[in-house]
Amino acid sequence: MADSKIYTASTTAPVNIAVIKYWGKRDTKLNLPTNSSLSVTLSQSDLRTHTSAACSSIFTENRLYLNREPQDVSGARQQACFRELRVLRAALEAADPTLPKLSTYNVHIVSENNFPTAAGLASSAAGFAALVRALADLYCLQNTPTELSRIARQGSGSACRSLFGGYVAWEQGHAADGSDSLAVQVAPASHWPGMRAAILVVSAAKKDVSSTSGMQATVATSGLFRHRAEVVVPARMEAMKAAIQKRNFEAFAELTMADSNQFHAVCLDTLPPIFYLNDVSRAAIRVVEEINRVAGKSIAAYTFDAGPNCVIYYEQENEAAILGVLKPYTSGVSGWGDRRETVHARIPEGFNAALCEPLKEGVSRVILTGVGEGPVKTEESLIGADGLPLAL
Ligand SMILES: Nc1ncnc2c1ncn2[C@@H]1O[C@H](COP(=O)(O)OP(=O)(O)OP(=O)(O)O)[C@@H](O)[C@H]1O
Numbered sequence: 001m002a003d004s005k006i007y008t009a010s011t012t013a014p015v016n017i018a019v020i021k022y023w024g025k026r027d028t029k030l031n032l033p034t035n036s037s038l039s040v041t042l043s044q045s046d047l048r049t050h051t052s053a054a055c056s057s058i059f060t061e062n063r064l065y066l067n068r069e070p071q072d073v074s075g076a077r078q079q080a081c082f083r084e085l086r087v088l089r090a091a092l093e094a095a096d097p098t099l100p101k102l103s104t105y106n107v108h109i110v111s112e113n114n115f116p117t118a119a120g121l122a123s124s125a126a127g128f129a130a131l132v133r134a135l136a137d138l139y140c141l142q143n144t145p146t147e148l149s150r151i152a153r154q155g156s157g158s159a160c161r162s163l164f165g166g167y168v169a170w171e172q173g174h175a176a177d178g179s180d181s182l183a184v185q186v187a188p189a190s191h192w193p194g195m196r197a198a199i200l201v202v203s204a205a206k207k208d209v210s211s212t213s214g215m216q217a218t219v220a221t222s223g224l225f226r227h228r229a230e231v232v233v234p235a236r237m238e239a240m241k242a243a244i245q246k247r248n249f250e251a252f253a254e255l256t257m258a259d260s261n262q263f264h265a266v267c268l269d270t271l272p273p274i275f276y277l278n279d280v281s282r283a284a285i286r287v288v289e290e291i292n293r294v295a296g297k298s299i300a301a302y303t304f305d306a307g308p309n310c311v312i313y314y315e316q317e318n319e320a321a322i323l324g325v326l327k328p329y330t331s332g333v334s335g336w337g338d339r340r341e342t343v344h345a346r347i348p349e350g351f352n353a354a355l356c357e358p359l360k361e362g363v364s365r366v367i368l369t370g371v372g373e374g375p376v377k378t379e380e381s382l383i384g385a386d387g388l389p390l391a392l
């Protein structure tokens, strides 16, 4: 009798925010980068993608629903992930003929992001990491996260880093087929668990220049970019790994801020120039610089991806100092939770508080989170017995 069973697997996956930025591709089809990068995986208690994957002989086509909306799956990125994972499954089936032939079935993917999609909050990273992890679990693949990172990278470059928790490097590799362009864990979250991140959401709108097209324009037109990729980033990768190994926050912070600034400088050096930062972003930079000046050392580090939202890394022991400055200007927006009561406004002596004024109008939400774990398997499925998204 034909097997009409619906096989399912579900996972959650995290966002990651790079401290050494990926910007530039040497191969746009395989998402092979022009430089290595390094990120911190953020806690799934706050930001996460939940994805269920199903396959069955009765499915007539591949489908993907994102936040309940059907998506086009004909794109090269989704197709590459489906194809590569099927190849791995087919190899298992060839080795053990008793296994159901899942590699021949169509798949349905149902995914939900608990934060805005395509707004510079790394939704593509969490989204493709979750898609790859859920399909790998559905297919009972035994491949390591590093092996799966080769596939997630083809969905979205930064997604390869979201297959791990903690502190993660994406080593650029040199092979033309991308076989050595992989993510590896530099240190687990438990190595430096006090790392916190405060995200100031400046805009949750879809950005004007996508990362993909922005980085292609940069590669084609920026001279500064070449120096960054060839000289600056290789040295910073080593320095950042050492800072993480030693839990040296000052070194971590200085490298993080310098690298964010250089990434945005390279955007400005692109023709036509790309502007991801706005006045509120620049105000956030000044506030963090002022916090550090008054503290006499770097206790906070800002970083910005391809959008105006500010991510501030700091250590738990300095939480009162960082959030105490931000609270008077942002406590009206959502995201403070129980910290609204426990954190007290604290503007240190000599602090130029006028610098904070633009945050009042400009920040629409805060997300207070920290370093976290990699993808987690869950029994909670988003797919019903009919193979379609469960009704809410
Ligand atoms: N949960 C998901 N499952 C599958 N694909 C997703 C998911 N979430 C996002 N994506 C894909 O990622 C795209 C958004 O990626 P994009 O790079 O534009 O924004 P971002 O990741 O939020 O921002 P950035 O990468 O600059 O931080 C979506 O259009 C969709 O194709």
Ligand SMILES: C[C@@](O)(CCOP(=O)(O)OP(=O)(O)O)CC(=O)O
Pocket: 017, 018, 020, 021, 022, 023, 031, 037, 124, 125, 155, 156, 157, 158, 159, 211, 212, 304, 305, 306
């Ligand atoms: C600025 C960045 O966030 C760029 C992320 O770019 P994507 O991974 O979204 O790009 P594609 O590979 O084209 O999907 C820096 C980073 O995360 O390292």
